[in-house]
Amino acid sequence: MSVRAIQSLVVLVILIGSHESTPIPDGLRKVEEAFVKILGQSSHLLSFARFTHKYGKKYQHAEEIKHRFSVFKENLDLIRSTNKKDLSYKLGVNQFADMTKEEFQRNKIGASQHPFATSKGSHSPTKRALLQTSAPSAKDWREDGVVSRVKNQGSCLEGSWAFSATGAVESAYHIKHGTGIELSEQQLIDCSSSFGSAGCIDGHPYQAFDYMKSKGINNATQYPYLAVQGLCRSNSDSVVNVTGYVAVALRDELELMKAVGTIGPVSVSLGVSSTLQHYISGVFTGSDCEVSSVQHHALVVGYGNDGSRDYWIIKNSWGENWGDNGYFKLERGSNMCGKLFL
Template identity: 45%
Template sequence: MFFWACTYHAMSRTLRETLIADQHDQWMAKYDRSYADEAEKQQRFMIFMKNLEFIEEYNNAAANRTYQLGLNQFSDLTTEEFLNSHTGYKIPDQPKPSKTPSFKYENLTDIPTGMDWREKGAVTEIKNQGSCGSCWAFSAVAAVESAVKIKTGNLIPLSEQQLIDCATNNGNQGCGGGVMDQAFDYIIQNQGLSSETDYPYEGLEGTCEMRSSPAAKITRYEDVPANSEKDLLNAVSIQPVSVAIEVGDAFRHYQQGIFTSEDCGTNLNHGVTVIGYGTSKDGTKYWLIKNSWGKDWGEGGYMKMQRDIDAPEGICGIAMRASYPIA
């Protein structure tokens, strides 16, 4: 009896692995993935299977969860590989003060109940940082693009590559990571930033070049007071805001819905841009996030994250280090 039970279990496991192998082949075709040899394919398949099991167990763990996970372009990477190649926020050495010298949106009244800056034509298309730790550049550029649009009426895709190549004197490390405030510092000191057309994205560190006149400028930037979702809400009601968050396995496999995970903490490792906020039909408040992982991730490259949680730093630390440029 024990023998037949073991045999049945082994056959079931083999059948499951066969089905997952077919799923892996379909996934490879969808994302145009290829491997050097059969050994690497088997290694990646085992990682893929582990990630798939995580997704299935996570989705089945709570029927009333407000979001779902799914396979995406990161599903054959280990957690360490993913974090090393697709994030890039570096926490500055100095702690951020709870009160900033200047916060122009502190005393706003009549805040709209919802905001989506895409509907105002103030958000460029979703971009993809690729395997470069340049999230900080994408977060900063997205905020600058929106600030310039709001002030001038012109929505101009700007150059993340220029920041990767040129903003190293401000403490950033190209594909090795950086900070949005230091990106803003560079743009101010350089008296502007080139367009994406003039200085296109390469996804690797290159030589700093002055290829054209700046396509957009900012005069300064301000930090949102730390650990205040209320102040963050005030700022986002006026313009998109750069924020730092902690991402992990649930976040990287996010597919749809309002992310309410306790899977993330406050070890900030990724920069994104808050482009709006709202409330779902069931009353769940959320932030609307623009990411830099392409349109195949999340809801077309965007994400909803729970707002007004019972912690001052916000979900995944979203209210800890927020800032916005002033055009």
């Protein structure tokens, strides 16, 4: 089985203050009462209580509650002011609404990495055939039922590389065999250090593909996810072996479109904008992406046009509560966020 890989790498708008007219469940009421004792009667207190209740937030002491509430209010102000600008995307409250921009950058995006992509890409027969194909004007592999569920990398800071790679292979397997499969990100995090990765500290999809070419990979049930690097526990019961992958030319969005449109979902690496912390819908066009380096890895599952601009459809690894059910749309045709292709 061959895998095509590329490196370069919500819509619920929270109406501020609208919760007060909604019946309050008993559990939420207890949270609100506890917060009133610490914060007093304050604007947005019920919104904060609903947020902590929904996402199961646990704070250690009163000072942390005060700090997180302050951050939450600042983020609400940012969300509201941004949405007033009538941009092509919307922001809203999600599980990251009590994190500062710096915390989000540090805990969910991580440090810069060196790109793998080359300026010319691969010259294999498969690559030459790809260059001669014509891509459809729009494609969404979710409609074909071959995109696996959105997963959550959790506290594994820079583990997105493993999720990007398994997502690409899971889709390639489904396209080839007509049945779905879920592969083990944990195995890649634990076992691929000899291929250049560093678990939750550093890694790249091409290292995962190289590992899977050499060793194969177990399914997620055999080797479940723990969100922390541990000792390698792989065995010989691999369910998938990757036979190869193809490099696409550096920042060549036409090649990316051909690969996604005619072959399947593709791993990408991006210079991510911290604005994505609060993204919930629309086509992201932010100018604050880190375009000179790779920080995050995801999976392009399609592309299209919303009537005014072209976009990529990207599957992320921050769970279904983030973004548009775990996905986001990124402007296509302008190399938004400095995409680098494998």
